[in-house]
Amino acid sequence: MATTVPILVICSICDEEFKSKRGLSYHNAMVKKFNTHQSNIDKLPKAIITKFKSIVVFIIYHNLPINFKSMEKQTLSIPCPESLFYAIFSGHIHHYSKRTGAYKCKFCGILAYQTLAKILNSEK
Numbered sequence: 775m776a777t778t779v780p781i782l783v784i785c786s787i788c789d790e791e792f793k794s795k796r797g798l799s800y801h802n803a804m805v806k807k808f809n810t811h812q813s814n815i816d817k818l819p820k821a822i823i824t825k826f827k828s829i830v831v832f833i834i835y836h837n838l839p840i841n842f843k844s845m846e847k848q849t850l851s852i853p854c855p856e857s858l859f860y861a862i863f864s865g866h867i868h869h870y871s872k873r874t875g876a877y878k879c880k881f882c883g884i885l886a887y888q889t890l891a892k893i894l895n896s897e898k
């Protein structure tokens with residue numbers, strides 16, 4: 775009698791497990807949709823976006839422990855208008871909740887800091 779071991783497919787960004795490649799494909803399609811501009815999201819002046827990026831850098835810099843690079847995971851929530859969050863992080867949004875209106879981005883791996891630095895125009 776042979777037993778079958780279910781093969782799990784894992785998203786390389788969020789580590790969510792799926793029972794099939796189809797599940798992962800659906801997940802990736804949703805992620806792509808989150809990063810596609812919605813007509814209800816206002817476009818903002820570049821100066822406002824740049825100013826808010828510096829505020830985000832300040833919040834990150836002052837809310838993470840000094841040795842945060844050695845820790846595995848850090849979570850930071852920043853309340854802001856949807857249009858502002860979208861202007862900064864579109865292309866990197868990995869989760870969106872219609873119910874709460876919360877967006878989530880996840881930066882991991884050896885390029886995480888470089889990616890965030892590029893998005894936020896900061897070397898901090």
Ligand SMILES: [Zn+2]
Nearest residue numbers: 785787788790
């Ligand atoms: Zn994922």
